[in-house]
Amino acid sequence: MGDGRDRRGRTAARAERSAEDPYDAALVEADRAARRWLAGVEERPVPPRASPEEVRDALGAELPELGEPAEAVIERLATAIEPGLIAIGSPRFYGWVIGGTQPAALAADWLVSAWDQNTGLRAITPGAVAAEELAGEWILDLLGLPAGSAVGFATGATMSQFAAMAAGRDEVLRRAGWEVATAGLAGGPRVRFIVGAERHGTVDLAGRYLGLGAPVAVAADAEGRIDVDALGTELAAGDGPALVVLQAGNIHSGAFDDFAHAIEVAHRAGAWVHVDGAFGLWAAASPRFASLTAGLAQADSWSTDAHKTLNVPYDCGIAVVRDQPAMLRALSMHASYLQATETGADPHEKVAELSRRARGVPTWAVLRSLGRAGVRELVERLADAARAIAEGLAALPGVEVLNDVVFTQVCIALEDDASTAELSDRLWRGGEVLAMTSRWRDRAVVRFSVSNWRTDAAQAARTVAVVERTLAELRAGR
Numbered sequence: 001m002g003d004g005r006d007r008r009g010r011t012a013a014r015a016e017r018s019a020e021d022p023y024d025a026a027l028v029e030a031d032r033a034a035r036r037w038l039a040g041v042e043e044r045p046v047p048p049r050a051s052p053e054e055v056r057d058a059l060g061a062e063l064p065e066l067g068e069p070a071e072a073v074i075e076r077l078a079t080a081i082e083p084g085l086i087a088i089g090s091p092r093f094y095g096w097v098i099g100g101t102q103p104a105a106l107a108a109d110w111l112v113s114a115w116d117q118n119t120g121l122r123a124i125t126p127g128a129v130a131a132e133e134l135a136g137e138w139i140l141d142l143l144g145l146p147a148g149s150a151v152g153f154a155t156g157a158t159m160s161q162f163a164a165m166a167a168g169r170d171e172v173l174r175r176a177g178w179e180v181a182t183a184g185l186a187g188g189p190r191v192r193f194i195v196g197a198e199r200h201g202t203v204d205l206a207g208r209y210l211g212l213g214a215p216v217a218v219a220a221d222a223e224g225r226i227d228v229d230a231l232g233t234e235l236a237a238g239d240g241p242a243l244v245v246l247q248a249g250n251i252h253s254g255a256f257d258d259f260a261h262a263i264e265v266a267h268r269a270g271a272w273v274h275v276d277g278a279f280g281l282w283a284a285a286s287p288r289f290a291s292l293t294a295g296l297a298q299a300d301s302w303s304t305d306a307h308k309t310l311n312v313p314y315d316c317g318i319a320v321v322r323d324q325p326a327m328l329r330a331l332s333m334h335a336s337y338l339q340a341t342e343t344g345a346d347p348h349e350k351v352a353e354l355s356r357r358a359r360g361v362p363t364w365a366v367l368r369s370l371g372r373a374g375v376r377e378l379v380e381r382l383a384d385a386a387r388a389i390a391e392g393l394a395a396l397p398g399v400e401v402l403n404d405v406v407f408t409q410v411c412i413a414l415e416d417d418a419s420t421a422e423l424s425d426r427l428w429r430g431g432e433v434l435a436m437t438s439r440w441r442d443r444a445v446v447r448f449s450v451s452n453w454r455t456d457a458a459q460a461a462r463t464v465a466v467v468e469r470t471l472a473e474l475r476a477g478r
């Protein structure tokens with residue numbers, strides 16, 4: 001914090017600046033803190049060092065009677081919160097399916113906050129809407145999805161699923177002669193909501209939000225892919241409106257459903273097909289994964305995250321619906337005080353929010369900064385690192401790689417659940433590599449989910465070396 005003179009000098013300089021510009025001193029402080037964090041994120045221990053209670057104390061639990069200058073607030077915030085931060089941006093963070101943030105995306109996100117555009121209406125915030133529309137069109141192009149599909153920017157994959165599945169629910173009911181928008185759900189035909197046994201839990205959640213109830217789960221194979229014959233059998237066992245949710249990227253195995261066949265079977269039964277591709281949809285940006293994504297574009301809707309594989313800051317998910325009018329029927333509202341566009345859909349009509357930040361702008365920035373080749377390289381780099389980690393770990397004594405490593409996920413187990421849990425605890429305490437525990441195939445597993453743009457071959461090798469050392473310590477009982 002420097003000596004008294006420094007501090008007085010800094011305070012005087014700040015006071016001078018803030019007299020001219022009320023934002024300047026706070027932004028300088030935030031910039032300094034952000035750079036400090038980012039410069040250290042690669043080498044600092046990955047797990048947080050402080051509990052929420054410790055951070056509460058450091059922040060000061062009492063609401064002050066009198067306020068303090070913005071720059072002092074920011075300095076306090078950055079100092080107090082830092083021990084309680086987890087280094088998700090570390091190239092050796094393998095938790096969930098998330099990673100860091102790309103420079104262009106982070107910088108654009110700062111601007112989004114500075115501009116503070118409520119991005120609902122084309123006519124009112126044309127700048128932000130233009131960047132988001134371009135991002136949406138580029139994503140359709142990159143992922144081989146039908147041009148002209150509606151693209152909505154929601155908070156994450158959960159709410160993107162919600163938006164897309166809302167379109168699907170209403171459309172299959174409409175085809176059965178039932179208008180949800182006016183009649184509601186009660187008394188109407190029941191929508192058959194069908195998923196694979198290993199769908200992500202948020203698919204059920206979106207179904208709950210939509211009043212669909214619990215899904216019928218059909219069998220999945222050893223890698224978690226939906227059994228297409230079982231899907232066909234389930235569909236044939238009943239009739240009426242149906243919504244089928246498939247998966248691009250299983251969080252344990254990284255596996256992709258057999259889209260070509262599953263979608264054909266579902267469409268033959270008149271079902272709407274949604275694909276949850278929260279992290280895996282990006283595989284479609286590389287021809288290397290063409291066999292995994294074949295047939296994907298035949299679905300009716302898709303959801304993904306930009307805050308996972310693409311590494312933009314939270315919160316950004318993307319909902320894509322082929323039939324734009326179906327999406328608007330489900331999600332749009334009209335009011336005399338809203339200046340609706342006459343030249344296309346407004347952004348608020350494609351998500352379950354009216355007011356929101358311009359969260360698609362960082363996605364535009366990252367796509368612009370990577371280009372088509374860069375997105376493809378990013379996805380391939382993540383998969384290469386996953387393969388290297390899997391190969392390195394498989395060579396260690398007693399380590400079993402459980403999944404077929406087709407994309408970015410690696411699931412390992414030791415000889416028994418207790419040892420697997422112990423390995424994961426030791427990795428957490430060591431702090432150099434963060435991989436999370438889960439249960440899969442009725443076993444405790446440690447999951448390495450490669451989702452950070454900075455995880456390259458060198459980081460993969462370092463990760464294997466850390467696990468090797470940790471395992472040796474575990475075996476030696478040290």
Ligand SMILES: *Cc1c(COP(=O)(O)O)cnc(C)c1O
Pocket residue numbers: 097155156157158159200202203249250251276277278279305317
């Ligand atoms: C992360 C994830 C989700 C949920 O995404 P959020 O952005 O956390 O809402 C859904 N499906 C899959 C496969 C995921 O990995």
